[in-house]
Amino acid sequence: MCQPIDFYFDFSSPYGYLAAHKIEPLAAKYGRSVTWRPMLLGAAFKATGSAPLPSIPLKGDYAKRDFLRSARFHNVAFRLPDPFPVSTVAACRAFYGSPEEKRVPLAKALFRAYFADGVSIGEAANVLKIANSLGCRPEIDSQAVKDKTRAEVDAALAKGVFGSPYVIVDGEPFWGIDRFDQLERWLREPF
Amino acid sequence: MCQPIDFYFDFSSPYGYLAAHKIEPLAAKYGRSVTWRPMLLGAAFKATGSAPLPSIPLKGDYAKRDFLRSARFHNVAFRLPDPFPVSTVAACRAFYGSPEEKRVPLAKALFRAYFADGVSIGEAANVLKIANSLGCRPEIDSQAVKDKTRAEVDAALAKGVFGSPYVIVDGEPFWGIDRFDQLERWLREPF
Numbered sequence: 001m002c003q004p005i006d007f008y009f010d011f012s013s014p015y016g017y018l019a020a021h022k023i024e025p026l027a028a029k030y031g032r033s034v035t036w037r038p039m040l041l042g043a044a045f046k047a048t049g050s051a052p053l054p055s056i057p058l059k060g061d062y063a064k065r066d067f068l069r070s071a072r073f074h075n076v077a078f079r080l081p082d083p084f085p086v087s088t089v090a091a092c093r094a095f096y097g098s099p100e101e102k103r104v105p106l107a108k109a110l111f112r113a114y115f116a117d118g119v120s121i122g123e124a125a126n127v128l129k130i131a132n133s134l135g136c137r138p139e140i141d142s143q144a145v146k147d148k149t150r151a152e153v154d155a156a157l158a159k160g161v162f163g164s165p166y167v168i169v170d171g172e173p174f175w176g177i178d179r180f181d182q183l184e185r186w187l188r189e190p191f
Numbered sequence: 192m193c194q195p196i197d198f199y200f201d202f203s204s205p206y207g208y209l210a211a212h213k214i215e216p217l218a219a220k221y222g223r224s225v226t227w228r229p230m231l232l233g234a235a236f237k238a239t240g241s242a243p244l245p246s247i248p249l250k251g252d253y254a255k256r257d258f259l260r261s262a263r264f265h266n267v268a269f270r271l272p273d274p275f276p277v278s279t280v281a282a283c284r285a286f287y288g289s290p291e292e293k294r295v296p297l298a299k300a301l302f303r304a305y306f307a308d309g310v311s312i313g314e315a316a317n318v319l320k321i322a323n324s325l326g327c328r329p330e331i332d333s334q335a336v337k338d339k340t341r342a343e344v345d346a347a348l349a350k351g352v353f354g355s356p357y358v359i360v361d362g363e364p365f366w367g368i369d370r371f372d373q374l375e376r377w378l379r380e381p382f
Contacts, residue, residue, distance in 0.1 A: 047249055048247050056240065057239055058348075059241075061351065065364070066370075162249035162250050182261070191263050
């Protein structure tokens with residue numbers, strides 16, 4: 001019996017967005033399901049001493065070019081949002097505050113809104129509008145949803161998740177959409 | 192007429208070592224030559240505020256695992272050196288202080304010594320022994336060689352090089368061996 005694949009990402013991560021288009025077909029090919037686990041890169045950055053890519057000298061300029069080229073390479077509609085990056089606390093809370101069967105559609109809708117349609121998902125009002133359009137009414141200001149979100153983010157960090165996307169299969173970690181080639185070989189047969 | 196591919200790397204970079212096995216066959220397939228350009232990641236880290244992977248919480252542990260898995264994935268003999276990383280100033284100077292026709296064989300020998308044979312190329316004596324075995328007598332303590340090396344490293348930073356490997360083709364930059372798939376498509380046809 002195969003365990004689900006754990007798919008960690010931040011809603012403001014271009015590479016997470018690209019990976020969100022790839023993970024389900026890849027998992028299905030090897031008889032796996034996917035557990036979507038949004039987290040907050042800001043919390044990971046505190047642990048690693050890192051920072052959002054655009055703010056890093058040299059690497060930031062490269063990253064903007066690489067986002068666009070990677071989207072073309074993977075054949076995914078993409079435009080660099082402005083503002084970028086944004087806080088994804090509201091998006092993350094909306095996800096964990098929604099019923100389980102609504103979460104993946106909501107995640108896809110949030111990603112699409114931000115990276116294809118230019119809607120700033122850093123604003124709670126926009127997040128809630130998207131959630132509402134899917135019939136969700138997440139109580140993102142409730143303590144229960146805040147606590148649930150915090151617990152999920154802490155659990156991700158405890159698993160060693162420091163980037164987005166980050167995939168764990170049977171304990172084996174893969175960071176980045178550029179490890180999906182290794183991920184696929186691993187799903188076929190651990191090496 | 193196709194321009195050579197600029198191949199930047201640090202001699203202490205596992206991903207640079209893996210890329211060194213791939214770059215020439217890939218370039219040749221598309222009628223290109225390769226200009227090998229060792230640089231010093233330490234200088235790039237100062238510009239980006241980064242640090243050697245093993246020293247970074249969470250990411251360091253992942254990296255060690257990923258080095259080994261990536262080597263298996265690319266089918267390249269590899270063992271994680273100890274000490275790791277090391278200063279590659281002596282190796283870099285030996286490269287730029289050697290005659291042009293000896294440089295690429297020397298680069299390959301230095302990489303192999305460090306990542307396959309467990310020889311610490313952080314020690315100048317080991318670097319010189321390897322150079323001597325190829326008939327090179329680089330004067331790594333001479334001001335001329337120091338200046339040449341410094342100028343090459345500065346030129347790399349000026350081109351935006353911040354990691355290893357880093358490849359530039361006709362002005363288009365590719366960071367990481369995990370961009371070699373995009374690099375190959377670009378060589379076929381820019382996209």
